[in-house]
Amino acid sequence: MKILIADKVSAKMVADLQSLGxxxxxxxxxxxxxxxxxxxxxxxxxxxxKQVTAAAIEAGSSLSLIIRAGAGVNTIDIKKASExxxxxxxxxxxxxxxxxxxxxxxxxxxxxRIPEALIDLRAGQWRKKEYGKARGLKGRTLGVVGLGxxxxxxxxxxxxxxxNVVGWSRSLTPARAKALGVGYCATLEELAExxxxxSVHLALSKDTRGLLGGAFFERMRKGALFxxxxxSEVVDxxxxxxxxxxxxxxAALDVFENEPAGGEAPFADTELAxxxxxxxxxxxxxxxxxxxxxxxxxxxxxxxxxxTGKPVNAVNPRKLHxxxxxxxxxxxxxxxxxxxxxELRAEGINIxxxxxxxxxxxxxxxxxLVLDKTPxxxxxxxIAKAENVIQAALK
Numbered sequence: 001m002k003i004l005i006a007d008k009v010s011a012k013m014v015a016d017l018q019s020l021g022x023x024x025x026x027x028x029x030x031x032x033x034x035x036x037x038x039x040x041x042x043x044x045x046x047x048x049x050k051q052v053t054a055a056a057i058e059a060g061s062s063l064s065l066i067i068r069a070g071a072g073v074n075t076i077d078i079k080k081a082s083e084x085x086x087x088x089x090x091x092x093x094x095x096x097x098x099x100x101x102x103x104x105x106x107x108x109x110x111x112x113r114i115p116e117a118l119i120d121l122r123a124g125q126w127r128k129k130e131y132g133k134a135r136g137l138k139g140r141t142l143g144v145v146g147l148g149x150x151x152x153x154x155x156x157x158x159x160x161x162x163x164n165v166v167g168w169s170r171s172l173t174p175a176r177a178k179a180l181g182v183g184y185c186a187t188l189e190e191l192a193e194x195x196x197x198x199s200v201h202l203a204l205s206k207d208t209r210g211l212l213g214g215a216f217f218e219r220m221r222k223g224a225l226f227x228x229x230x231x232s233e234v235v236d237x238x239x240x241x242x243x244x245x246x247x248x249x250x251a252a253l254d255v256f257e258n259e260p261a262g263g264e265a266p267f268a269d270t271e272l273a274x275x276x277x278x279x280x281x282x283x284x285x286x287x288x289x290x291x292x293x294x295x296x297x298x299x300x301x302x303x304x305x306x307x308t309g310k311p312v313n314a315v316n317p318r319k320l321h322x323x324x325x326x327x328x329x330x331x332x333x334x335x336x337x338x339x340x341x342x343e344l345r346a347e348g349i350n351i352x353x354x355x356x357x358x359x360x361x362x363x364x365x366x367x368x369l370v371l372d373k374t375p376x377x378x379x380x381x382x383i384a385k386a387e388n389v390i391q392a393a394l395k
Contacts, residue, residue: 001306002041002062006030007048008263009069013295020303032056032261039063044302047075049261054080065305069298070285071095072231073315074204082316089311091297093149095285100153102284103199103229104161106252110225110277111137111197135196138162143195145188145212146230147172147180151201155182158199166191170207188212192219197227204231212236217243225277229254229284244275252278323352323370325395331388332358332365339386344371347379364390 001022005014008028017024022044030038032051036059039045045052045060046067054077057063066076068090081088109115117131141164144151148169155165159181166183168191177184185191188211192198198220202208213236220226220243228235232255243249256269259282273279285294297313305311330336337356344351353370374394375383383392 001043003044003046003302004038004042005046006035006038006050007046007069009046009048009298010291010295012292013069013298016295016299017302020299020306022302022306036060044305046298046302049075051261052076052081057081057084057086060086065089065302065311067091067298067301067311069294072204074231078316087305087311087314088316089301089305089313090315091294091301092313094293094297095290096149096153098287098290099150099201099229099284100157101287102254102280103150103154103201103227104157106227106229106254106278106280107142107158107197107199107225108137110227110250110252111135113277115278137197140164140196141166141194143167143185143191143198144182144201145169145191145198146201146203147176147182148201148203150230151199152180154199154201155180166194169202188216189219192216193221195224196221197225200226200228200230200234202230202234204233208234210234210236212239214239214242217248220249222248224249226251227253231255232257232259241272241275244272250277252276254280254284255282318352323372324374326369326371326375326392327395328367328369328383328392329390330365330367331390332362333388336386336388337367340367340383340389340392343379343383343386344375347375349373349375349379 003017003022003024005024005026014024014026027038032053035050036056039056039060041062042060043062044065044067045063046069048069052066052075057077057080063086065087066081068076071090071092073088073090076088078088112134113131120127138161142158144155144165144167146169147167151167155167158165166185167177168185168188172184174184200212202211211234217239226249237257240251244251253276260267301311301313328340350372351369352372354367356365356367358365380392383389
C-alpha cells in the first residue's frame with residue numbers, strides 16, 4: 001500500500017509506517033496546489049496543516065483514507081471525501097498537554113508582562129519598577145470556554161495555580177462541572193461577567209464561528225485577560241481588535257485570522273500583534289511530546305485500516321439517527337449471506353451497516369445488519385426459511 005506524507009513529521013513515524021510493509025513517500029514541501037498531481041496511486045494520505053481540497057480528493061483515484069496527524073480536520077474537504085467514499089480520520093487528544101501548557105504560559109506571560117520586559121531588556125532598559133506591577137493569578141478567576149480534553153487540562157492546571165475556575169460549554173451540566181471541580185456558568189455572558197481571565201478551547205463549527213463577539217467582550221471586566229489557543233474563527237476578529245483598542249481587555253493569542261500557510265512567512269497583521277500582551281505563531285501542539293504521541297496514533301490509525309479496512313477515529317461515517325436492526329444467526333457456509341442480501345435487495349431495502357462474527361469452531365456465525373426500513377413479514381419468513389439460516393429476528 002502506498003502512503004504519501006505531505007507535511008513534516010518525525011522520522012519514527014515514517015519508519016513505523018514502513019515496518020507495516022507500506023511504501024512511504026515523504027514530501028513535506030508539497031504545496032496544496034501541487035498535491036493533486038502527487039496523489040497518483042496513493043491509498044493513504046497523511047497531513048498536518050496541508051490543505052486537502054476537493055480537487056486533490058478528486059484527483060486521488062486510489063485514495064481510501066486521509067489521516068490528519070492532529071485533531072482539527074477543518075483543512076480537509078470532508079464533504080468531498082464523503083462523496084467519494086474516503087475515510088477521514090484524526091488523532092484527537094494527543095496534543096492536549098502541549099496546548100494546555102501553552103495556554104497557561106500565555107496567561108502567565110500576559111499577567112506578568114514578560115514579553116514587554118524582555119523587549120526592554122534587549123533594548124538595554126532595566127524597568128523593575130514598571131514590571132513589578134502585576135496582579136498575579138492566585139485567587140483570581142479563570143473562565144474556560146469549551147470543556148473538552150484541552151479545556152479540562154487547562155482547568156486542572158489553573159486549579160494547581162490556586163485559581164478559581166468556572167466553565168461554559170454547550171454540553172456542560174452543573175453535575176459535570178462539580179465533578180470537574182469548576183464552577184458552572186449557564187451562559188457565555190455569565191462567564192464573561194464573572195472572571196478575571198478567559199481561556200478559549202472551542203472546536204470550530206458553524207455553531208461556534210464568531211461566537212465570541214462584541215457582546216462577550218463588553219461584559220468582560222476592564223483589564224481582564226483573554227487567551228485563545230483554539231481557532232481564530234471562533235472569535236469575531238473586529239470585535240476583539242475594538243476591545244483591545246479601547247483598552248477593555250488584554251489578550252494573548254496563538255491563533256490568528258489569515259495565518260500564513262508555511263512555517264516561515266511574513267506576518268501581515270502587525271497592528272494586532274502590537275496590541276497583544278503575549279503571542280506565539282500557532283505552536284500550541286508543537287512540542288516533542290505531542291509530536292511523538294501524534295506519530296504513534298497516526299501509525300495506529302493506518303495499522304487498523306490495513307488490518308480491518310476500517311480506521312479508528314474516523315470522523316465522517318454517518319451518525320445513524322434511525323435504522324432497523326436485523327440479526328441473522330447462520331451456519332458458516334458459502335453463499336448464506338448472499339442469499340439474504342438478495343432477498344433484501346428484491347424488496348428495495350438498503351443496508352446501512354453490516355458486521356459478521358464467526359464463532360469458535362467456525363461452524364456458526366451471527367450477522368448484525370442495520371436496514372433503512374423494516375422488511376415485510378413475508379420477507380422475514382423467506383429469510384428465516386433460507387438454507388443454512390438458523391434464525392432471523394428484528395431487534
